[in-house]
Amino acid sequence: MTISLATVPLPATINPWVAAAMIAAVVLASTTGEVLTAAAMKSIGDLDVIRAHSGLKGAIRAVLTCPLFFAGVFFLALAFFSLLFALNHLNLSLVGPASASLTLVTNAVAGKIFLKENVDRRRWAAAVLVCIGVYLLAH
Amino acid sequence: MVHHSLSPRQYLILGLVAISAPLGDSCLARGMAAMPAITLAHPGSLIAAVFTPWIALGIALLIGFFASYLTALSWADLTFVLPATAFGYVIIALLARFWLHESISLERWAGIVLITLGVGFVAQGPSLTQHPAPEAEESAGREPEEPKVETR
Numbered sequence: 491m492t493i494s495l496a497t498v499p500l501p502a503t504i505n506p507w508v509a510a511a512m513i514a515a516v517v518l519a520s521t522t523g524e525v526l527t528a529a530a531m532k533s534i535g536d537l538d539v540i541r542a543h544s545g546l547k548g549a550i551r552a553v554l555t556c557p558l559f560f561a562g563v564f565f566l567a568l569a570f571f572s573l574l575f576a577l578n579h580l581n582l583s584l585v586g587p588a589s590a591s592l593t594l595v596t597n598a599v600a601g602k603i604f605l606k607e608n609v610d611r612r613r614w615a616a617a618v619l620v621c622i623g624v625y626l627l628a629h
Numbered sequence: 630m631v632h633h634s635l636s637p638r639q640y641l642i643l644g645l646v647a648i649s650a651p652l653g654d655s656c657l658a659r660g661m662a663a664m665p666a667i668t669l670a671h672p673g674s675l676i677a678a679v680f681t682p683w684i685a686l687g688i689a690l691l692i693g694f695f696a697s698y699l700t701a702l703s704w705a706d707l708t709f710v711l712p713a714t715a716f717g718y719v720i721i722a723l724l725a726r727f728w729l730h731e732s733i734s735l736e737r738w739a740g741i742v743l744i745t746l747g748v749g750f751v752a753q754g755p756s757l758t759q760h761p762a763p764e765a766e767e768s769a770g771r772e773p774e775e776p777k778v779e780t781r
Binding site: 524525527528531532534535536537538553571573574575577578579582586590593594597598601602605606607608609610612613615616617618619620622623624625626627628629 | 638639654657658661662664666667669675678699700702703704706707708709710711712715718719722736737739740741742743744745746747748750751753754755758760
C-alpha cells in the first residue's frame with residue numbers, strides 16, 4: 491500500500507470542482523452540527539446554573555442525556571473527518587479560511603432560520619466582516 | 630430581560646473557546662501534512678492518523694474547546710459565540726507577530742482589523758435572544774425582524 495501511495499504524486503492542481511465539493515462538505519456538515527448542538531444546549535439550559543445545582547457530573551449527565559446533542563456531535567464528527575480528508579488533499583491556506591469563513595455566514599443564516607435567533611444588522615455586519623477578515627488573515 | 634453583560638467567568642470561557650480552536654487546528658494541520666495521501670479506498674488510515682502525536686494533541690485541545698464551546702452555547706446565541714471563536718485567529722496572529730516575531734502582511738493586518746470590528750459589533754449587542762411570552766416581548770422592546778438602527 492505504501493509503495494502504491496508513494497508512487498501516486500500529490501495533485502499539484504486539483505480539479506476546482508472537487509476542491510469546492512470538499513469544502514462544501516465541510517461547511518454543510520459543520521453548519522448542521524453547530525445548529526443541532528446549539529439547539530441542544532438551549533434545550534438543556536444554562537450549564538453554569540446546572541453545575542451550581544448538581545455539580546459537574548450533573549452537568550455532564552444533562553448534556554449526555556440529550557438526544558439532540560448526539561445528532562449534533564454526529565454531524566460535527568462528520569465535519570471533522572471531512573476536514574481531515576480535505577486537508578490531506580488541499581492546502582491548509584485554502585481549506586482553513588474557505589471553510590471557516592463560509593461557515594460563519596451559513597451559520598448566521600441557519601441561526602436565524604432554525605434557531606430563530608435575533609440576527610440583527612449588527613450580527614449580519616459582524617458575520618460578513620469576520621468572514622472576510624478570516625479569509626484575509628488565514629489565506 | 631436582555632443579557633447585555635457577561636460575567637468575567639463567561640468572558641474567560643469565551644476566551645478559551647477562541648484560543649483552543651485555532652491552536653488545535655494548527656496541531657491537526659501539522660500532523661496531517663506529515664501523513665501520506667489518504668484516499669477513500671483506505672478510510673482506515675484516517676483512524677490511524679488520530680494516534681499520531683500532533684493530531685492527538687490537536688484533538689486534546691479541541692476537546693477542551695468543545696467543552697467550553699458547549700458551555701458558552703448554553704447561555705449565549707450561536708451567532709454571538711461564533712464571531713468570538715473567530716477572534717482566536719487574531720490572538721494567534723498577534724502571538725505569532727509579537728512572540729515568534731513573524732512578519733504579518735498588510736492583507737493579514739486588514740483581516741485582523743475586520744475580525745476585531747466584527748467581534749466588537751456583536752459584543753455590543755445582547756448575547757442571548759429571548760423568546761418570551763408576548764406581553765414580555767413588548768416590555769423588552771426588541772423587534773425580532775427589523776430592529777431600529779442604533780446610532781452607537
